[in-house]
Amino acid sequence: MSKTNTVIRGRAMAVSAAALLAGAALAQESTDPIKLTLHDWTGQLITTQLMGDILQEAGYNVEYVQADYLAQFAGLETGDLHVAMEMWETTGRDAMDAATATGKVENFGPTGMKAKEEWWYPTYMKEKCPGLPNWEALKDEACAEAFSTAETAPKGRYLGGPVTWGGFDDERVEALDLPFEVIHAGTDAALFAELESAYQRQAPIMLWIYAPHWAPAKYEGEWVEFPEYTAECYTDPAWGLNPDMAYDCGKPFGEIWKVGWAGVKDKWPGAYAAIQAFTIDNAEMGAMITDVDLNGKTVEAVADEWMAANEGRWKGWIGQ
Structure with missing residues (x-):
């Protein structure tokens, strides 16, 4: 399905998802907007825009919601928010583990980027x-x-x-x-x-x-x-150089995860599969961040360029 100029980013799509769906299976899914969270660094805005564009290409309604990086888990647990595209092992692991332990939030897998x-x-x-x-x-x-x-x-x-x-x-x-x-x-x-x-x-x-x-x-x-x-x-405060205090070490390194409301897989199973399949590496992301922060391009323009250059790749994620 080709991209149209009627797509309006940053708000819920007004077009019924059923009119855009590529297959009968997707026609059975909810037309409610999938709410993707936005944070305050360029890479996360790009990752989220890409995922939103991909889901819109598959016919889903998408809404972008500004949310606090750690406090967003309250909304993900209740289902008021649905998908967070970047949870860094370096800073977000504790909050993510606490949320997934409730059974209301799910780890959707690695983004492919290393933090x-x-x-x-x-x-x-x-x-x-x-x-x-x-x-x-x-x-x-x-x-x-x-x-x-x-x-x-x-x-x-x-x-x-x-x-x-x-x-x-x-x-x-x-x-x-x-x-x-x-x-x-x-x-x-x-x-x-x-x-x-x-x-x-x-x-x-x-x-x-x-x-x-x-x-x-x-x-x-x-x-x-x-x-x-x-x-x-x-x-454990007893661990490490300071026997009385925790955090007497560096930060963890590792994956950047995709997380979301556990109900996504039942309400939007096709979108759930696409989110799980989404992967991008550090080199790709670094180049896109450079284009936005140093070369003056918009997040939307950079996402458009990536979508055009990787059509075969992301269409596989949505089963086209």
Whole structure:
């Protein structure tokens, strides 16, 4: 089925799904909108737009709903929200596990992308803190002061992501007794605007960088190497270097998952199969994020280009 100009993104489709369905099986499914959640970073907006476009091509009604990354699980459990296309192993595993344990939320499988999120610094800062990337170098007062600003001196400044992203950076600083103050960026855009500004001036900066993203490719730098993550580090204070506190380790690395309301498979079985089949890799996503954040393209335009270039692939996901 070819894409039409009548598709209106960002709201529920007004066209009856039954009129667009490619097969008799889909005609038996609900015409209610499938609600996909939108968060506050470019990659997730792209992933969600792609999934929405694919479902619309299959004849489903789609609605995009702005939602908090972690708090969205309340809506997914009740069925008020239906699909979240990116739940990162690095920051969302606990919330996802708690939700799936209720039986009301289901893990729809990996997206194919691998997540890495950690403290990151430009290579030029190693002159002032030569013990890096070993995290213990950050305990040195001179090193911490090299990363300080007027608002944090003599403590170092760590620019974390928006508070809604989680990540336990404040807890990590306390557990590892780091002479740093955590300052949270208000938005994803603000986080990377500050990196751009600091890098151009060769100014001190330590911040949350994640992949897949364009920043680790554009800028020369390294991630801090903290004690290796284990599940016990987050749940058992007795584990690790600090016997009295949890989070005395780095962040986990791993999959980026698709999750959603457990009722999707019964209400929209064809959509459920397509969501499970959806897969994309870090290289593809990194290129699309670059097109949006650096080259000025819209999320919708980037999604259109991907859909046109991968028609045979996504049509297989919807059984066409």
